[in-house]
Amino acid sequence: MRIYSRITGTGSHLPAKIMTNADLEKIVDTDDQWIQDRTGIKQRHVAVEGETTSTLGLEAAKKALKVAGITADDIDLLIVGTTTPDLIFPSTACLIQKGLGCSGITAMDVNAACSGSIYALGVADKFIQSGQHKRALVIGAETLTRMVDWTDRTTCVLFGDGASAIVLEASEEPGILSTHLHADGMNDHLLNATVGVSTGLKNEPNGGLKIRMKGSEVFKTAVMTLGRIVKETLKANDMKKTDIDWLIPHQANLRIITATAKKLSMSMDQVIVTVDKHGNTSAASVGLALDEAIKSGKVARGDVLLLEAFGGGFTWGSALIKY
Template sequence: MIHTDNRIFARIAGTGSYLPQQILTNEDLVKRGVDTSDEWIVSRTGIRQRHIAAAGELTSDLGYQAALRALEAAGVSADEIDLIVVGTTTPDLIFPSTATIIQRKLGVAGCPAFDVNAACSGFVYALTVADKFIRSGASRTALVIGAETLTRMLDWNDRNTCVLFGDGAGAVVLKADDSTGILSTHMHADGGKKDLLWNPVGVSAGFKPDEPNAGVRVMMAGNDVFKYAVKALDAVVDEALVANGLDKTALDWLVPHQANLRIIEATAKRLDMSMERVIITVDKHGNTSSGSVPLALDEAVRSGKVQRGQLILLEAFGGGFAWGSALIRY
């Protein structure tokens, strides 16, 4: 558990998001020759379409655009930012970090900027890091981004994975506040489950084209991931409420990782929450990995659903396995 009782909070001052222009519908996948159907995808995942980054459009481009919108919403200039943390599993380059590339695009320098790779939980992990910086007094105004171009690592012949993912980015600006903000964050991981959701290519592991399943691709045991995710999210949701002495009826909104509608529904049922109080974007965005939670949060804020003073719970689960939650007084 990551939780402190001091009186400095990290308040979400502004949100932003960005989606690539190209939209790929379920019917488009069928036309591409993927052995699937709109009914098959919707019934199992809730996904109807996803956005695809254009040729030459990088993760840093998506993150930069989301950052600009978050800065504008917060009324903060780029040179006020004293920390940049980017959650991503699809960086532009091995190094330098995508955070430093976005920093350069923002026209600023000097403040710490680095990436966090926790797969689909990347944004929650990045948010936790920035929250700790602000609580400790090391940062006053932080930019936290979740950005992905995950479609670049898909096997378009594997209908069990290629139908799930999309590209996109979301961002928040955090400001130090003495009264309200992030109440607590909670992170967990289980490296023993690596083979249930992973990508077989890396720098140290290398690329071995003669081995089975070689290549940059998402490999997933869907049923096993589903079962583990539901249990892990149940536990981490309870953990957040218990840590703050709150009952589940206190929650105004659930902003979940947008991986699968059935997982989201299971979490809402566990909380006795009506789906009207759950932010859903998976039908339009697919699974954008670390981009999904901030994308959903930004849509909820800009639509007027999430209001200042309300209690919201963010949660995510992804490869690693890595999962986490954040309880926020918005």
């Protein structure tokens, strides 16, 4: 008998502070129309003093646990997808574990940039399928605005902060049908951060940490790669494009989302879009979109969902789910 990982609860948390495109016009050479035309973004949430990746993730986790009708004592696995951890160590997962008060369980971070939540789902799913764990809390959380260069109009307009959480439970009913995870470090120069612990920090504000991106190359690669993983996912499950009820993509850029939907021959009415409100929240974005889709009533039990993401590394992944 196959053991499935079934979603029993979702949650999300966003900082209260909102930065609109009009706000950005005051600090960098840009304008609202330029940003919307190229990205589809209208605003993003920004963490303030006292808010960190772990505090955002903790609040999202509490909401997901409440929806699932369980407590932190009921989970035995906690995985956090993030590329902006509070500290080098302890892991953000350990910090959230402390906040939840569920010591002793497996807790770890996964860094796959914008694909972090898909990677974390894949890892948690395999642990549950193995029988080693019964209930997992999968979190995607980021504070990307802490590493943004606010003088670079090509990148600072893109990113926002937030967190999402998903509760997975072992079940005989179908849930996660398959996950597909990939990476290619050969193109690391197209999207990366400028400094690190081992390579060394700089005597500059924020240690010289910035995001570097060659936008047009990333766009082309993302669209092509996501098209391939859609085909791979459908083939692995002997399904057709028409079998998918909802596409829930990483919220990086509306043009990428639209291009992916076109490859699936899907109407945008079947695509969950939150990038206009949240910007690119990296590992948090797919979970944020999923939580909003469920809470709004768009996604219902029994629907087939295709989650997919592409991020720095490059990394990419998908999860096919019967909700």
